[in-house]
Amino acid sequence: MTHPVLINGAWVASETAETFQAINPTTQETLPGVFPLSPWSEIDKAIQAASDVAKEVRGWPGSRFAEFLNAYADEIEARADDLVAAAHAETALPVSPRLKDGELPRTTNQLRQAAEAAETGSWRSPIIDTATGIRSVLGPIGPVVVFGPNNFPFAFNGIAGGDFAAAIAAGNPVIAKGHSSHPDTTRIFGEAVVAAIQKTNMPKALVQLIYRTSHEDGYKLVSDQRIAASGYTGARHTGLKLKAAADAAGKPFYAELSSINPVFILQGALAERADAIADDFSGSCLMGTGQFCTNPGMVIVPAGSEGEAFVKSVAERFQNAAVGTMLGEGVQKSFAHGIETLKKAGAVVETGGEPGGGNGFCYQNTLLTVPGSLYLKNPEVFQTEAFGNGSLVVLADDVDQMKAIAESLEGNLTGCVYSDTAGADDDAYRIVEPALRTKVGRLLNDKMPTGVAVSAAMNHGGPFPATGHPGFTAVGLPTSAARFGMLMCYDNVRPNRLPEILQDKNPSSATWRRVDGQWTTDDVS
Amino acid sequence: MTHPVLINGAWVASETAETFQAINPTTQETLPGVFPLSPWSEIDKAIQAASDVAKEVRGWPGSRFAEFLNAYADEIEARADDLVAAAHAETALPVSPRLKDGELPRTTNQLRQAAEAAETGSWRSPIIDTATGIRSVLGPIGPVVVFGPNNFPFAFNGIAGGDFAAAIAAGNPVIAKGHSSHPDTTRIFGEAVVAAIQKTNMPKALVQLIYRTSHEDGYKLVSDQRIAASGYTGARHTGLKLKAAADAAGKPFYAELSSINPVFILQGALAERADAIADDFSGSCLMGTGQFCTNPGMVIVPAGSEGEAFVKSVAERFQNAAVGTMLGEGVQKSFAHGIETLKKAGAVVETGGEPGGGNGFCYQNTLLTVPGSLYLKNPEVFQTEAFGNGSLVVLADDVDQMKAIAESLEGNLTGCVYSDTAGADDDAYRIVEPALRTKVGRLLNDKMPTGVAVSAAMNHGGPFPATGHPGFTAVGLPTSAARFGMLMCYDNVRPNRLPEILQDKNPSSATWRRVDGQWTTDDVS
Structure with a gap:
């Protein structure tokens, strides 16, 4: 039935x-x-x-x-x-x-x-202009x-x-x-x-x-x-x-x-704590078989020996981790399609890259790399979202290239910057952060983006195409x-006809109102 | 040159x-x-x-x-x-x-x-969740x-x-x-x-x-x-x-x-102060040759002798008022086209209805009427905006018909209700207002909509097609x-890297911030 x-x-x-x-x-x-x-x-x-x-x-x-x-x-x-x-x-x-x-x-x-x-009524932003x-x-x-x-x-x-x-x-x-x-x-x-x-x-x-x-x-x-x-x-x-x-x-x-949630790992952070960051990243990327809107789908690390070591270290973790089951056949196919698109554009498979490896609908934990210069020749394609247990590492020649990569990004839900704790990355941070800031709804430091706290200060949103409106x-x-409210203004409306929340007497001591420019829980005097 | x-x-x-x-x-x-x-x-x-x-x-x-x-x-x-x-x-x-x-x-x-x-930074809504x-x-x-x-x-x-x-x-x-x-x-x-x-x-x-x-x-x-x-x-x-x-x-x-800014005049208000309202309405409708976004383009009054007397009284004021010059030929043509559309749909010209009457680009001060029952047969056409020195009076059989007219409205910038001061219209208000409220950005009592105060509590906006978003x-x-801001969230960002407005120390005693649910100008302790 x-x-x-x-x-x-x-x-x-x-x-x-x-x-x-x-x-x-x-x-x-x-x-x-x-x-x-x-x-x-x-x-x-x-x-x-x-x-x-x-x-x-x-x-x-x-x-x-x-x-x-x-x-x-x-x-x-x-x-x-x-x-x-x-x-x-x-x-x-x-x-x-x-x-x-x-x-x-x-x-x-x-x-x-x-x-x-x-x-x-904390979502309602009552404003009273006496x-x-x-x-x-x-x-x-x-x-x-x-x-x-x-x-x-x-x-x-x-x-x-x-x-x-x-x-x-x-x-x-x-x-x-x-x-x-x-x-x-x-x-x-x-x-x-x-x-x-x-x-x-x-x-x-x-x-x-x-x-x-x-x-x-x-x-x-x-x-x-x-x-x-x-x-x-x-x-x-x-x-x-x-x-x-x-x-x-x-x-x-x-x-x-959609969102690929770029993570920038600065040189000093890598020198300081590459293993911890590799743990952090692998855990975040493979959690829930990578099927999070805030999954870190692109990681930007410095090219050179430390960056290469980081890639190897993450690849090992990907190989050692169990391959999760995906939500369905459609997700698996779409992930495979995303990976193929990245490969065709020139990304190199460091590990994974094939369907299978686990139970049911699944695909190997997959890590790809691309040089920053190649990425910048085709940033749109390299931002193809592969929704699942995989990520693309971009190996950047220097901080200026990292900045250029940040500038090339579409709108994303999140963006992260890992930097060393002693301040050696501070100059690089000041170069990369401003470019990244306007591309993402939520900017993180030293933390992967997969956790989305239910907080009044959270932004699970961001510029198009992450969402349809960056506000x-x-x-x-x-x-x-507030998204599901309309702004209702009352002009010269008689006091007893106002909604309770706008009357002189505040209906609740827990309700904040902006009265003549000042936020208060008091009545209008 | x-x-x-x-x-x-x-x-x-x-x-x-x-x-x-x-x-x-x-x-x-x-x-x-x-x-x-x-x-x-x-x-x-x-x-x-x-x-x-x-x-x-x-x-x-x-x-x-x-x-x-x-x-x-x-x-x-x-x-x-x-x-x-x-x-x-x-x-x-x-x-x-x-x-x-x-x-x-x-x-x-x-x-x-x-x-x-x-x-x-009063437009920025800073939120801090410690x-x-x-x-x-x-x-x-x-x-x-x-x-x-x-x-x-x-x-x-x-x-x-x-x-x-x-x-x-x-x-x-x-x-x-x-x-x-x-x-x-x-x-x-x-x-x-x-x-x-x-x-x-x-x-x-x-x-x-x-x-x-x-x-x-x-x-x-x-x-x-x-x-x-x-x-x-x-x-x-x-x-x-x-x-x-x-x-x-x-x-x-x-x-x-666009907006036609409906004005509902209830029976008791008409009985109490028809002349004052006619003054109010004529002044508002003809001010600036009617070329205001908030011009009262539609007035709903009770049918019967008092409503008819009101129409006559307004028509006289329209005839006695000077005909203003319009902003240009396009405005004159568009106004004429709007009036013709209303006439073709069955609206009756009480006064005006022809180009001319003043200097340059101009059109007679024009008042039209239509019975509520006819309006309700074709509400879309009767809401045609005629941007200029004219208005359509809808003669409503009773309060329920007024409510039906309110329900038929497209989104508007404003909506007004005139009611008597002694309370005789209170029941009618309770019937008409809820229907009107969701159709307009700004609801007024006993006041014409043409004045748009620059106030934090103002809403010069409203549901589509008045604007593109009712918030x-x-x-x-x-x-x-706030329309020209994007929501920027900082998650675990180091204190010295936060924008000044989000740092523990409030940069200005005039800046309100929502800290752990409480609005305050204090520093975060």
Whole structure:
């Protein structure tokens, strides 16, 4: 039997005849669950229900959404075993620590941080100008569509992850589009959502779930006049097409598309602690079989004996490390294609370079090298993203070439610089850093980029094509919620008609407001 | 002789043979100044120079940009007579109070507010998370292109107005594209810019000026990889084409496109003070010959005797008011086309409806009416923007129909509700306001929308198609400057390498930072 979809609060049989099944990446066997490809008639119902909910909840206090988010986190924890088992079967990601002890607690923690942001309005930036009688605040933008990626079945899931938490915290209904590679995981989240909606008396269509659409219907969905915005994490090719459709309709489309996350290792750092850095880099690059948006896909090291020794040292670690199973056949093929592209352009395989080496869908841990001068002849091609357990080392002749490489970069989520601790690299840092800074959303020192803390100061974003707009982060409350707000200004509006958060009396001592240029939790006097 | 363009700090003869001249809208005579249409080779030089400047000024303190902005405001005041004379000749806008006593002081005031935002970093939202060692702040996005509109030769001029001030405050070089209808005004600003750059030792290509490009070169300009973002205020048709080009390249394009600024007048307000509201509305609608982005182009009043009396009363005021001169032939034609579209759809002319009635390019003050039921049969057509001294009155049968009209609206910059002061309209307000709220950036009570205060709480923005993104304002420092920032996160970056604004010691007691969730001007302890 085909699993139903969650439309307007009910699990309803899909109107479609078209279905799909997920594949266990380890055994390469088709999993039993059968899931529908929703036709437009069904998507249209979901849009209408979301649009009705957006009108219904206009002006509701953030505490209502906070209650839901907290209850949902509880429900997820109650279903933890089911979720972990389903996600492991569908993604091959390890049960422990990854799914059970890492990603699941991260996900519920994120939902609870979103609850706090909703409760205190910390994402809303209230501004009060008493001289002009003008007050403004971010309010809910309207129905949001969230597309989750394949690589984080919990923390970025369209129905449970960062964009979801941010959109709900901002007071919006969500239509979640599950990723086709882990539909059963997504289905269990859907059950937990329904329980949380019921327990907290929220509108039944606050969260809806579909598993798959045709490409054309995806474009129609994100550009529908009743939809206000979308969040997307996934492949660049697909994301750009959806973005184009949304852009043409004037709908914000927050997309996280691709990133190779360059790591610059300066001469002094290599001289000081090459082994430690090789450990750091190998661990970061192979963790989760390299399937992180922030995986270090390009490392720039000084050419010469120390750089060559570093490459050898990393290659050994790659050879000695187990080859992980990839998320699916598509990831394996795409990774292989990326590696082939780099090879054709002149990159040399130091280790790996062939499919296989582990269980199920897999590809050898792969390290490539290219001289800096060759890289600079063809920087676009050498920035081809190979999403998986591999990386390209660029051997730079000198610091100026490192700078030129930094200047050649597309927009990335992250960029790192390793330098020696005694200051010998300080001049080089001052040359490389300014060029790198404007190319990346998050700049790191002496640390690999794979950890993405859920912090208000986090930027999981960056210039195009890492994302579609360099001003926003997809991770970190309360900042990420601002993406799903619209700026609502009140000019000469009578005091009793203002939203509570803009009235003279501050509704909560935990709510910061900018009153006449000063941030305060006080009432307006 | 053709006027030169301002490229890389020098007034250079344009490489073009193609030129244009402005027209005096009152006399309809061609003005003497000859201005070039810049070819791509010239635009390309400007882009490269701007790109070089962006690299040069990376990390410069905001105080440098503040000094420039203040010096520029001084230079503008020194050239006030020239600017007012040129703008009056090119736009027909009255010398006083409009240009001399209104728009010019507004413009210099805006530049000085931008200076303060640059100085204190109040636009940058610094966030410090001591637990994770992550800190973030908005930093300059890179070279910005600003396209100014025809209707504010000073306050929205590409080289002096709101977008310009915001982009510079955020530490970015600007390529200004002057509006073809007032090139000589823009040229004088260019001279003042050069003087201010010299006095404050800023990079000579910080501000560059071109007067006109081909359409194709405009698309190339906003999507060039060296350009970071654009600001545009102008016609919807042109703006959407530029936006599509910028969107495809992943470049933020902040566009202010069109708005009819609906005004809802509730029954009790009409009963209480119909004459005062008629005064208010007529004044707002005819001010500046109606050529404001926030001109009240649609008024919704209750049908019946009071509504009809209001229409008559406004029509009389329209007849008695002088007919202003429009900005140019294009505006007159476009206004006439808008009025014809409304008439064809069934709107009835209460007064006006024909070209002429004043000096130069002009069209009678025009008031149209349409029954609410007819409006709702064709809401898209009845929302045709007629930019000028006219408005459409929709006669609504009841409050529910008013709500339906609000729900039918496209995104607008503003929306107003007039209600009686004793509370008789409170129920109706509660029905109409929620529907209107999500359609407009700024909601007003008992006040016409034409005044746009330069306030931190202002929202001169709104949902598409009023603008391209509902989260941003084009007016009001420091908020408007955030559009031209990218989010820069520092993760584990060594303390002495952090930008000053993120170091433990707060560089200025006037700088607010969010430290561990609390806004403060203190140092991090």
